[in-house]
């Protein structure tokens with residue numbers, strides 16, 4: 331079934347105060363959007379907060395696991411037992427790690443969506459080269475998307491600029507999750523590879539992750555509404 335626009339929007343709860351995160355969930359959940367817990371909030375609220383938020387909304391646990399296969403599989407199992415809707419691992423962890431992560435979810439009746447992180451949206455070609463991976467980000471994203479799909483994961487995190495490439499290289503139902511969303515007049519901050527919400531929808535992106543444009547807005551409800559309006563392209 332086709333997802334509604336609000337179902338496709340994920341708000342990053344990038345706060346160090348669990349109270350603020352719960353307040354934003356209460357305020358925006360009626361819109362039908364999903365939410366994301368990343369490292370900052372997880373370090374403050376831990377698994378208890380994740381379990382609690384998972385009963386109130388669709389929750390993406392964005393901890394980007396990257397370790398040896400056995401450790402990642404165990405972490406994925408623990409994360410899934412918190413009833414999260416989506417979780418992720420670094421695709422750069424390699425075939426064995428990705429397969430172990432996918433296999434770890436076999437026993438769950440309603441398993442979370444499992445996503446591989448390709449190249450962080452804050453990076454550019456030069457920065458990636460400095461890490462010992464010379465070449466173009468677009469090629470590395472394609473390579474990691476193919477590997478991720480071969481290992482049975484459901485999709486990748488990539489930038490809006492790589493949606494087309496991923497969609498052409500992976501099976502039809504393979505999901506893209508894209509941070510790096512900014513309005514045309516908005517500052518990129520530490521993000522490098524950005525696009526507007528409308529562009530992501532036009533490119534066929536599945537889920538849009540938005541943090542500061544909503545969490546730092548004077549009126550987050552209004553800011554989320556503006557993003558949803560921009561996503562309405564036809």
Ligand code: C5P
Pocket residue numbers: 342344368392447449450451452487488509510511521539540541542543
């Ligand atoms: O504030 P902003 O909209 O830039 O937030 C983007 C969110 O998406 C942050 O929580 C960040 O950790 C996350 N993210 C990202 N790039 C990735 C994976 C996750 O920006 N590749």
